[in-house]
Every structure is written in structure tokens, then in C-alpha cells.
Amino acid sequence: MAEDVVQDALLTVHRVRHTYQPGLPVKPWLAAIVARRSIDAMRKRGRRGAQETHNQLAYETYADSHANKETAGESASDLTRMMSGLSQGQREALELVKLQDMSLVEASAASGQSVSLLKVNIHRAMKKLRLQFGKGGSE
Numbered sequence: 001m002a003e004d005v006v007q008d009a010l011l012t013v014h015r016v017r018h019t020y021q022p023g024l025p026v027k028p029w030l031a032a033i034v035a036r037r038s039i040d041a042m043r044k045r046g047r048r049g050a051q052e053t054h055n056q057l058a059y060e061t062y063a064d065s066h067a068n069k070e071t072a073g074e075s076a077s078d079l080t081r082m083m084s085g086l087s088q089g090q091r092e093a094l095e096l097v098k099l100q101d102m103s104l105v106e107a108s109a110a111s112g113q114s115v116s117l118l119k120v121n122i123h124r125a126m127k128k129l130r131l132q133f134g135k136g137g138s139e
Contacts (some may be wrong), residue, residue, distance in 0.1 A: 001041065009037040082132050086125050089113060093121035 012033050020029055083091050089111075097109035097118065104115045113121065 001045070003039050005034075005041045008033045008041065012037055082129055085132065086128060087121075089117070090121045090125035090128070093118045096123045097122055 013030065015079065016033070020026070083094065086094065093107065093113060094109050096102045097111055098105065105117055107118055108111075109113050111118070
């Protein structure tokens with residue numbers, strides 16, 4: 001962080017060098033620039049700290065296909081169990097549109113449900129799954 005402030009201060013000195021008046025002391029001019037760059041850095045750090053959180057679990061999933069296999073099986077079984085609580089129409093709409101990534105028109109042709117009915121079923125299914133997930137997945 002200190003290195004960043006020094007670098008920023010040096011860039012600022014270079015950018016505003018035309019404001020220095022020869023014959024006046026350099027130290028107060030330079031000190032004012034460094035103080036302002038330091039304050040700006042602290043404000044930026046405070047804003048960033050207020051918006052970002054550190055989550056150690058965010059680093060536990062890797063692109064490696066063999067990573068986290070034990071939790072993948074649990075997740076699939078949890079999803080299957082949670083989807084078993086949905087109606088047939090909701091389950092079918094969710095599988096076609098969200099899991100198989102079909103468009104609403106394609107899913108409508110495959111399921112025989114109208115596009116508007118698919119939208120309603122997906123909405124209700126997602127709402128029910130969110131409620132189940134919020135309760136820890138148990139009803």
C-alpha cells in the first residue's frame with residue numbers, strides 16, 4: 001500500500017509540476033501532494049473494504065474436473081431431493097429451461113405447455129426451491 005501511495009505521489013508531482021513556483025520551498029509543496037495522495041488512498045481502501053468481503057470458501061473450487069467430487073454428488077442428490085417436492089409441470093419446466101438450457105419456445109414444444117405456463121411454473125418452482133434452500137433444504 002505504501003508503495004502505491006509513493007508511486008501515485010510521484011505521478012502526481014510529474015503531472016502538476018507546472019504548479020510549482022520557483023523560489024518557494026519545495027518541501028511544503030511536495031508534502032501537500034503526498035498528504036493528499038495518502039488521504040485519497042485511505043479513502044479508497046475504506047470504500048473497497050466496505051464493499052468487499054473475504055470468503056475463504058471462494059477459493060476451494062478449481063477448474064480441475066477431479067476437484068470437489070465428493071460435494072458434487074451431495075449437491076446433485078440435494079437438488080434431486082428438493083425437486084421431488086415440485087409438481088410435475090414445475091419440475092419439467094425447470095429441467096427443460098434451466099437445466100437443459102432450452103429456450104421457452106423449444107421447451108413449450110417439448111413439454112406441450114404454453115410459454116406463459118412455462119414462465120409461471122418456473123417462477124413458482126424457483127420460489128419453492130428458494131424457500132426450501134433457506135430452510136436448509138428440509139421441509
